[in-house]
Each structure stands twice: as C-alpha cells, then as structure tokens.
Amino acid sequence: MLGKLKSLLGGGGGPLTSAAGAASWFKGLAEVDAPARLARYVALVAPDQPLPEVDAGHEAAILWLDEQLSPAFRFVREHYVQNPRMPKPMEEAAWNAIHRFAETQIRVLLRLIQAERYEEQTPASRALLLVLVLRYVAVLAKWRYFRFEPLPAPHWLTAHQMQRLAEMADIEALPVTLYPNVAPDVSSCTDEYLQLLLLGTVSASGFGVRQLDMVDQWLHVWSKGIGLDRRFVAERHHYAVDLGKSEGAERIAEAQESSSVRYIDSRELLQQVDAVRQALRNGETARADMPDSIRLPGAQELLNQLYGYWANTVAAKKRDTERKQVNKLLDVALGFKRVAALIKSDNIAQQGGPQTVDVDYDEMLDMRLYGFVSQRTREKQAAATRLSVEAAKEDIPFESWLVQNESAGGFGAVLPFTREGDDLRPGGLLAVRIDDDDNWHVALLRRVQLRENKQFYVGIQVLGLDPLVATYREDQAHHVPHAGREGVIAVDVRAPKPVIYVDIGIDGQPTRSLILQAEDFAVGKQLDLHLEGKTYPVTLLRVIEKGLDWVWAEVRSAIGG
Known part of the structure; x- marks a missing residue:
C-alpha cells in the first residue's frame, strides 16, 4: 500500500512511472540549456535502460515530458535552420x-502503441499517439x-503503418490538440501524413535548408485542406502512395488499382498555393492562415516553383520518364564559368576558328597584298585554333x-567513393559529355x-544538346576622365561576359533561352550578343x-531567324 501511495505521489518508481515523477525529474533541468535537456532525456530512455x-x-509520464521538452526541441530546430553557415562541429x-531526439520519441511512442492497453483507450488518446509518431517521422525526413x-x-513503413491503424479505427481525420499547455x-493523422x-x-x-523549412511550414497549413482518397480521378490526383511499400509518394504515371494505394488530391493543394500567390501579388502579406515565413524575400518565387512542381505539366511529367539501366562514364564539369569555357571551346572547334566582329590582321594584310586570304594564313589560323581549343580543355578541370540509368531528360549517376560532396548542391550548373x-x-x-x-x-537533367556561347558587354565603351592626370581621357572598355544560348521546348512550344x-539578369533588359561573328539584339523576358x-x-x- 505504501509503495502504491508513493508511486501515485511521484515519490517512488522513478521519473517514468507517473506524470508527477516526470515533473520532479524535470525540475532538475531548470539550469540546463536546450540541447543538454534533450540529451538528458535521450539518456533516460536509452535502449540499454530498463523502462x-x-x-x-x-504513458502519462512520457506524454508530459514530450510536451515539456517541446520548447527545447523547437529552439534547437530553429537555431539550426536560421544558421545554415554555422561551423561544421556546431552544425553536426x-x-x-x-535527429537523435526524434528517433528516441518514435521508439518510445511505438512502445505505447504496441502495448495491450492501447486498444482500450479512447479514440482521441489513440489518435494523439499516432499523430506524434507521424510528426517525429516527418522531422527525421x-x-x-x-x-x-x-x-x-x-521509417516509411512506420508512417504507413500509423496511417493504416488510424484508418482501421476510423480516427485518421480526428482532430487532436498537441501540447495544450505549451503551444497548442x-x-x-491524415494532416501529418x-x-x-x-x-x-x-x-x-x-x-536549401531555409526553403525546405518554409515549404514544411506552409504544408502544415495546406495539408488540412487536402484529401487522401482511395479511388483515382485523373483530373484531381497527380501523386499516389502505396501503404504496402517502403517509399513515399510518387507522381502517377498510370492508374493503380490496389486497396493499399492512396491518392493525394493535388487540385485542392494547387488551389491553396495559387490563393496564397494571388494574395502576395495583391500585397496581402499578412495572411492570418499562413506562417510569418510567407513574407520573407523569395517566398513568391518559391511558391511559383512549388506550383510548377506539383502541377501536372509537361515539364513535371518529363522528370518522371522511364529510366533505362546502363553502365557508362560521364565527364562532368561544375560551375558556370567552366561550363561556358568548355562549350565555347566546342563552338570554336566546330566553326574552324574563333568568329569575331573585328577584322583579323593577317587577313587584312593578305587582302591588301593579294586581294584574297592566302592558304598560308588559313592554315596558320587553323593551327592556332587547334592549339587554343586543346589548351582550353586541358586547363579546365572535369x-x-x-551513369547507372538514363532517361529522355537526363542521367542518374554515382560518384567515386573518395568524392566529397561539399560543392554538390541541387541547382548547380554542369557541362556533361x-x-x-x-x-x-x-x-x-x-x-x-x-x-x-x-x-x-x-540526378542530372540535360537542358540542351547543342548550346552556343555568346558574349556581351555590360555597357558600351565610353570616355571617362583619367583619375591620375588632368586633361587625359581614358576609354573604359569592360571585359565581355559569357552567356549560354539554348533552344528548348516549354510545354511543347519552341523557346529561346x-x-x-x-x-546580370533583369526583366526587360536588352543585350547585344556577339555570336558566330555577328551581333544579335536580345531582350530578357x-x-x-x-x-x-x-x-x-x-x-x-x-538568333537563328
């Protein structure tokens, strides 16, 4: 009797036997910073510790600690997202x-769900446990x-299992309040899933890190207005997930008839994204139903990218074309300047020599002496071209x-084991052959x-098979006073800048880009491009x-017209 009384009052049995015992243990963390609080808890419920x-x-102790530790967990997460350039040891x-805290909570909460008493609890109590597991899986992801x-x-299988359990109990859409005493x-379950x-x-x-975090915040709002359906409707569903597979949602290539498949209502999602885009265009930045991140610089552009990605467009479908397994080597150079230099060397080799709008001195001399360009001059130019092309390719590292697979739009490749990934970032420009x-x-x-x-x-997407490198100058040459000597005029001629010209098709329409x-980019900006010995005016649209x-x-x- 005395043991039971102590347990009820939190005086015995340890911090994991009751909410009162957990509160008593938590008081000892008052002077500890957020990361240390999480570490203490992880050690408390470690696999080698008896529970x-x-x-x-x-269960009350676990849920009470989860709620009380949520501010510390949120602080560490926000610190990570808002400081993407922190020193490597701090980032690690x-x-x-x-990651460790989220994995720990998944393990501890699954233990509660797998216990016999789980089925005896109220629908709201069961739904709360399932929601928490899904949320921590999303953090890991x-x-x-x-x-x-x-x-x-x-972890994908765990998430699918939680959604299945919720559907079997008819509680997948049951709203529950997380952390009512800290941050309601x-x-x-369906929202989190x-x-x-x-x-x-x-x-x-x-x-990047900040962009993914913004998308995650917005999805927390949008997911509440999206359906997860069992029957496929082509006009509504662009993505599907199979609860029996260990993977996430995939774009639908063809209808799948299976009781384990669920279809995401993309039309409802796109309507919400478009409503926010329209609000931002109208200057309504303080939308009550969206997080503050919607007002950050780049939010409008990110919304446009999301809309294009989730819409069922030709470009989106192209990313999911059938892949063929292959085994071949692909030469790769990274970075705009290297890409432009390699493509330019190809252009020069194909043209038989650099094409310029200026008069070549040897050609001019031949014309004055003979009235035509001599074979000796042409051979000299060809030799110089070969040397310049070979030197350029040798000087540019690749x-x-x-390549393990290829499709109509690109390649899937693996890098050498010794290759580090510090310079590998999605969105990087490549030259490939x-x-x-x-x-x-x-x-x-x-x-x-x-x-x-x-x-x-x-994953590599090829943009153009026959690109051309042109050059332009930011401003026309103009006279400026010499800084050192009075009355002396200098000519300010800025070095030409390279651009890569690509003919592409967007939604079936030929497009120049x-x-x-x-x-150097600005909408409406006009440039005079020097390409193949000619000058072309272009306007950036x-x-x-x-x-x-x-x-x-x-x-x-x-160009080309």
Whole structure:
C-alpha cells in the first residue's frame, strides 16, 4: 500500500512511472540549456535502460515530458535552420541532437502503441499517439533532406503503418490538440501524413535548408485542406502512395488499382498555393492562415516553383520518364564559368576558328597584298585554333561519374567513393559529355542523395544538346576622365561576359533561352550578343529557373531567324 501511495505521489518508481515523477525529474533541468535537456532525456530512455511496464502512469509520464521538452526541441530546430553557415562541429552537434531526439520519441511512442492497453483507450488518446509518431517521422525526413539523404525504408513503413491503424479505427481525420499547455496545435493523422508525403515530393528539387523549412511550414497549413482518397480521378490526383511499400509518394504515371494505394488530391493543394500567390501579388502579406515565413524575400518565387512542381505539366511529367539501366562514364564539369569555357571551346572547334566582329590582321594584310586570304594564313589560323581549343580543355578541370540509368531528360549517376560532396548542391550548373569525341552539353544537378554506403548519387537533367556561347558587354565603351592626370581621357572598355544560348521546348512550344550569371539578369533588359561573328539584339523576358549563381531566362531574339 505504501509503495502504491508513493508511486501515485511521484515519490517512488522513478521519473517514468507517473506524470508527477516526470515533473520532479524535470525540475532538475531548470539550469540546463536546450540541447543538454534533450540529451538528458535521450539518456533516460536509452535502449540499454530498463523502462517500466506500460501502464497509465508510464504513458502519462512520457506524454508530459514530450510536451515539456517541446520548447527545447523547437529552439534547437530553429537555431539550426536560421544558421545554415554555422561551423561544421556546431552544425553536426545540432543535427545529431534533433535527429537523435526524434528517433528516441518514435521508439518510445511505438512502445505505447504496441502495448495491450492501447486498444482500450479512447479514440482521441489513440489518435494523439499516432499523430506524434507521424510528426517525429516527418522531422527525421526533413533533417535527412537537409543533407540530401533519403528517409530510411523502415521509417516509411512506420508512417504507413500509423496511417493504416488510424484508418482501421476510423480516427485518421480526428482532430487532436498537441501540447495544450505549451503551444497548442490542432492536427490529425491524415494532416501529418500528407505533410510528410508532400515534403518528400520536393526533397530533391534543389531547395536549401531555409526553403525546405518554409515549404514544411506552409504544408502544415495546406495539408488540412487536402484529401487522401482511395479511388483515382485523373483530373484531381497527380501523386499516389502505396501503404504496402517502403517509399513515399510518387507522381502517377498510370492508374493503380490496389486497396493499399492512396491518392493525394493535388487540385485542392494547387488551389491553396495559387490563393496564397494571388494574395502576395495583391500585397496581402499578412495572411492570418499562413506562417510569418510567407513574407520573407523569395517566398513568391518559391511558391511559383512549388506550383510548377506539383502541377501536372509537361515539364513535371518529363522528370518522371522511364529510366533505362546502363553502365557508362560521364565527364562532368561544375560551375558556370567552366561550363561556358568548355562549350565555347566546342563552338570554336566546330566553326574552324574563333568568329569575331573585328577584322583579323593577317587577313587584312593578305587582302591588301593579294586581294584574297592566302592558304598560308588559313592554315596558320587553323593551327592556332587547334592549339587554343586543346589548351582550353586541358586547363579546365572535369571529373568522371558512373551513369547507372538514363532517361529522355537526363542521367542518374554515382560518384567515386573518395568524392566529397561539399560543392554538390541541387541547382548547380554542369557541362556533361558521354564520350571524348562528343560535344559538351549543358545540364542541371537536380538531385543529390547520400546513400547508406556513404556514396553520393546524383540526378542530372540535360537542358540542351547543342548550346552556343555568346558574349556581351555590360555597357558600351565610353570616355571617362583619367583619375591620375588632368586633361587625359581614358576609354573604359569592360571585359565581355559569357552567356549560354539554348533552344528548348516549354510545354511543347519552341523557346529561346539564355543562361547567364545571376547578377546580370533583369526583366526587360536588352543585350547585344556577339555570336558566330555577328551581333544579335536580345531582350530578357522572364526567369525559367534560378540556380546558385546563374539565371536561366526566356529571351526574345533574332538568333537563328
């Protein structure tokens, strides 16, 4: 009797036997910082520590601690997201603290769900446990996406199992309030499940840490207005998930007839995204139903990218074309300047020499002496061209990656085991070629994934097979007073800048485009491009896509016309 009384009052049995015991233990963390609080709790419930039998007191202790630790968990997460350039040791410590705590909570909460007393609880109590597990799985997924790592298959199976349990008990849409005493948040199993699935669909889209976090915040709002259906309707459903497989949602290539398949109502999702886009265009930045991140710089552009990604457009479908398994080497160079230099060397070789708008001195001399350009001059020019092309290619470093699959739009490749990934970022510009005799093509790094064997896998989208490099000057040459000597006029001639010209098709329409350095882009800007010995005026119309240091823009021009 005395033992039972002590247990009820929290005086015995330890911190995991009752809410009162948990509160007593938690008081000892008052002077401890947020990461240390999470670490103390992880140590308390570690796999090598004996846990009490699952009963009402133990469950109350776990849920009470989860709520009280939520501010510390939120603080560490926000610190990580808002400081993407923190020193590597600090980044590693923060990432591990978040990941370890989320994994711990999944294990502890699953123990409560797997206990016999789970079925005896109220629908709201059961739904709360399922919602918490789904939320922590989503945290694991997001933090792995930050590092270009996939969510491990067992965690996908756990998420699918939680949704199945909710559907079997008819509580998948039952709203429950999380953390009512700290930061009340109403959610449901389907809301959390959809948020997890939809974040996975954009995990390889080239978004950075801050962008992925913004998308996750917005999905927390949008998921409440999206349906998860059992029957396929082509006009509504663009993504599906199979609860029997260890993977997330995939774009629908063809209808799947299975009792384990669920379809995401993309039309409802796109309507919500478009409503927010329209509100921002109208200057309504303080929408009551959206997080503060909707007012951050770049939010409008991010919304446009999400809409284009989730819509059932030709471009979106192209990313999911059938892949063929292959085994070949791909030469790759990273970065705008290297890409432009390699493509330019190809252009020069194809043209038989550099084409300029200026008069060649040797040609001018031949014309004055003979009235025509001599064979000796042409041979001299050809030799100089070969030497310049070979020197350019030798001076520009590139590497070889192993292509494992290819499709109509690009490649899937693995990098050497010794290759580190510090310079691998989705959205990076690439020059690629399959064979030494092949020309260089311009491509994008679409996906970066660190596999379990610590080898990087990348997805590459080819933008154009026959790109051309043109040049332009930012301003025309103009006279400026010499800074050092009075009355002396100097001519300010700025060095020409390279741009990559690509003919593409957007939604079935032929489109002319330029890839140029980001700082040089402005809508409506006019440039005089020097290409193949001629000058072409072009106007920059709109952004097709932005990368790390470049902009891919649609242009209006007379090139090729």
